[in-house]
Amino acid sequence: MSQVLPAEGGLRRIIGDGESRPDGEVEGLGPEQLLALFRDLVLLRTYDERSVIYHRQGRIGTYAIFWNHEAMQAGSVFALEERDWVFPSYRDSAIGLLRGMPASTVLSWWRGHPAGWWNPEDYNVASICVPIATQIPHAVGFAWGSRLKGEDRVAIVNFGDGATSEGSFHEGATFAGVMKAPVVLFCNNNQWAISTPLSAQTAAPTLADKAIGYGMPGLRVDGGDVLAVYEATREAVARARAGDGPTFIEAVTYRVAPHATADDPSLYIDEERAREERENECVGRYERYLRRLGVLTEEQAAAIRAEALELMRVGIAQAEAEPPADVSLVFEHAYANPPPTLAIDLDELRRILG
């Protein structure tokens, strides 16, 4: 029976508020790494803000905004080795950028173009998962299977608060505990599932309280504090690597943007609470921390932003330069050995399309 710490009550924090609450530090993170983390945050933030604009311009389709989720994405991935795998939810569509995936790839996904479908093995990033919570068993199976093969690979799976209500979460977490899979179940608790508040999702005191039911530790961290997210994930990854099994991390934040470009949160969200959160959004919070620490200058920050913007300019240009997809792609890749009917269907389709 695995040793279980009771889930934490308070939220782990490192970054102070510049006033009463003092700044902390993460052992082992030097200036370069602190800057690298800032670069990651800016990259994701820029991707997100540009995407909303591209959507308005009709250059990409519906888009799931992740503004103010960057600290959870960047902080958790920063705690991984390159060989570790990430299993993103649709909310984490751009997480591959942190692994060197071109922006054009993710933009193409949102443009409904085949160039948006990558080979997970190229980045150790699984496909964007649209059905809520269903990627959790995938991550668990991958982690368990890697361990069986004697490979030192950890998997992290990102999902939301709403996802914890799905049977897929439960069955994935159950397997993770039993198989002692080296996996991190990373929950972004932004307190909303589209228009459904956490209070309508579960009666559990905290989401981390679910962890003990799977025999794994449950950590709670401020999801807007990239350093706290990093440190908690690092701890979970170390536990996984040591063969001590899975960890559930609840990162608490608040969704301040619409669920997606098609959504109108004014119908349900607490604007007051959202305004507060916006003023304390995760990228600015970290930037102010670095300034206080004297690790980041105006110029560096500006340069990093410019770099990210440039990357997006290139990205959208490349995405828009993609040649139209050939109809053969309707049939290709569905099977390694397709049933004979598919080739006949393609021929007929070509004949009709002329």
Added chain:
Amino acid sequence: MSQVLPAEGGLRRIIGDGESRPDGEVEGLGPEQLLALFRDLVLLRTYDERSVIYHRQGRIGTYAIFWNHEAMQAGSVFALEERDWVFPSYRDSAIGLLRGMPASTVLSWWRGHPAGWWNPEDYNVASICVPIATQIPHAVGFAWGSRLKGEDRVAIVNFGDGATSEGSFHEGATFAGVMKAPVVLFCNNNQWAISTPLSAQTAAPTLADKAIGYGMPGLRVDGGDVLAVYEATREAVARARAGDGPTFIEAVTYRVAPHATADDPSLYIDEERAREERENECVGRYERYLRRLGVLTEEQAAAIRAEALELMRVGIAQAEAEPPADVSLVFEHAYANPPPTLAIDLDELRRILG
């Protein structure tokens, strides 16, 4: 956010061991009730033992044995009012007997005869549920719906330790917590799911530890102690009636009989542990308790057994006297307004059967 007691560690017990551990008493249970409870236990035990014989004699089909589960079934149902509903698993097939259902009905179910399919409203006992854990959302919906209608009805749902791994358990429990449904989730933890031990089912320290993840209290009780089961259930039912929502009860026992008549436990079970448990089986344990209390005499016990045996004799006779099912029953009852094809199919079938 509902008040949550942390799940209990030790097991609740009332019945002593006749030696070091003294007997307790349940407040409010007088001699009649104590005897009534004994009658229930004997009735179920007799049903079970006769069924195994009937199976060997080829008078019923495969049968899921519940020997030594009687205390959990009888103790929990004894804590309900007639108007409260029971949602049994296939392991609890005879639980309707405690609500006045004729033995012939349950025997007919195991004989694959339509007479075994009852109207739940006649006994406030739902249909026997074969797919594991899938009856849990039914019980939750029923309890929630009854409350919405302003009806004072509690639901109890019985399931096993293995069932707690299913998504249906998780989603049902999640709804129960959120809707504050007046439902009792009663888990018979007999430590086996066919040949799968609890250790391969979950890494949770105890099953009761799952309760906090749904914002409900988790109680742990000795499943072989009918009085402890009764008292814990009474507490949970009171909470439900008071509008304070669901409770999870883990009743811990050990499966000493084969999973079902077709099963060969010698391939996996711990015979040593099983022998111990058999010596401490729940009906005998309660009988010895009543003797020590001086509430039950040899004669009474014999009479109660004879009564139960007679009821089974009548039951099997009635079940075997059922006329063969008419083929029209293949089509009836599937729809209230059947598609027209069904009548045509029946005519054709009658023509062919001649």
Added chain:
Amino acid sequence: MKELMLVDAVNDALHVEMERDPSVLVMGEDVGRLGGVFRATAGLQDRFGAERCIDTPLAEAGIIGTAVGLCMAGWRPVCEMQYDAFSYPALDQLINHVGRYRWRTRGKMSFPLVIRMPYGGSVRAPELHDDSPETYYVHTPGVKVAIPSTPADAKGLLAAAIRDPDPVVVLEPKLIYRLARGDVPEGEHVVPLGKARVVREGSDVTIVAYGAMVGVAQRVAVSLVGDASCEVLDLRSLKPLDEDSLLASVAKTGHAVVVQEAPRVCGFASEVAAILAEKAIFDLRGPVLRVTGYDVPYPYWQLEDAYVPSEARVADAVRRVLAA
């Protein structure tokens, strides 16, 4: 009569039926405060309260599973699945319980629940917002399936589904939620299940369709005027199925083309073709052609127009059956 978009006709039906029968409730993800991601349930929570228009946890099997229990408590739940492909977690409850429970009680208890969802493609959406799952539902015993193609039918079929004592799955073609506009009777309006609609009379070939494919069939029929006289039949309800109208039409035309968005193998078009091969074999003067989605995953949207049956593909099939 007032002119409504299809999605508003759905909303109208829900208002009218909840008004009419206090045991009807609506439940699903985001159906309450938000009024549904397509606004199909807008206004219901304000009108009937949060206890009869319920925002549920994000758990489809839990929604359908608790709905079974709600039926046992005397409710008539109308469950929304947010999208077609997100209804699959509930298939287990649907197959093993929704379709079987009435039978289990030997007809003593009814399970008048409704499962409604937007379905179908061509909406330029991310993966898994485009499925046509009717086969999974119509193959399941004990469950009925209706699919409207007009605002009036969207209201009338949903009303019929809500009043029906059996479980009914209503698939709403999301592509035309706002594209289809039409006159809808005000107040109570019921379109009985199991009655197909002859959308257009013709003498050479019967084009059988449902949902968003009815519009495609109609446009093909128009485009072929002169070359071929096409009868367009909108099935409206797959189970019960109006076999009489189907057979009558094919007896007249002698030719049939069946259109569906779903993959071909074991799709409903195959069922229609099989019925014709059994009951209209001597009326058929040519092959029965199925124009369907392909037996591959529904593609990224830049290619979806090549996947979903197009006017060109349907017209080509019509020409081929007539040429054969």
Added chain:
Amino acid sequence: MKELMLVDAVNDALHVEMERDPSVLVMGEDVGRLGGVFRATAGLQDRFGAERCIDTPLAEAGIIGTAVGLCMAGWRPVCEMQYDAFSYPALDQLINHVGRYRWRTRGKMSFPLVIRMPYGGSVRAPELHDDSPETYYVHTPGVKVAIPSTPADAKGLLAAAIRDPDPVVVLEPKLIYRLARGDVPEGEHVVPLGKARVVREGSDVTIVAYGAMVGVAQRVAVSLVGDASCEVLDLRSLKPLDEDSLLASVAKTGHAVVVQEAPRVCGFASEVAAILAEKAIFDLRGPVLRVTGYDVPYPYWQLEDAYVPSEARVADAVRRVLAA
């Protein structure tokens, strides 16, 4: 060659393939210590260890969901679903991931998992131990489906499924697990997917069947000798389907009867009939009749013989197609 029962041929295939390929593992409920409730996996845990023959938690969606991840880690999982009707909780993973993931990676990653399960009725079992779920599987893009009717095919088709780079569902007719005995090649034995088997030659009518219905068809063919010359075709694999053998046989006989245990609407018999209505319409000299389970819940076992296609019903259908 040695004579084996069908279930032992399954067990033999698992031993041979696990021996041959160290990346093959077996997982499911009670497959390890117990060797499966039908003993199909007996001996595997002793032979290959608890890490390659895994007793999983009681969670079907978890089994198939983690199997997807196991594929990504380089394994070839063979998942047992304990019974047909208990595979439904995993349909969501099957439809939304198993059948789509390879496509999602643009063919770069393979998902060579196998889902095998006992299926079908007539075994005098309690409710929900009798389903024939092939439609749910065969309608799903990206997934292949094989169904053996003999011990040799049970071994050979399972071996083919395990070696196939695509996901394959293998449905094993539990009724004949121990009733069907026959010679089975020892060691490696592969029966390619997509090749039907002419069980018996005939000239008047083709009886198309698979699984336990092949035996029924054979017995009917024998019983009708003199009245009608029946060709019996065992499809063996529903996807890929051997259309050539099907069409060749019907081109010869001009008549077809298709038999399945599953409910009729959108069953595979409908698919076969639809293919004939499209590609053999001018060969057909009578209606295509489907003899199937009915569109109602599979009944309690005292009535199951009236539900499952019987020799009498199949023979009656043969007479009717020839009389038409």
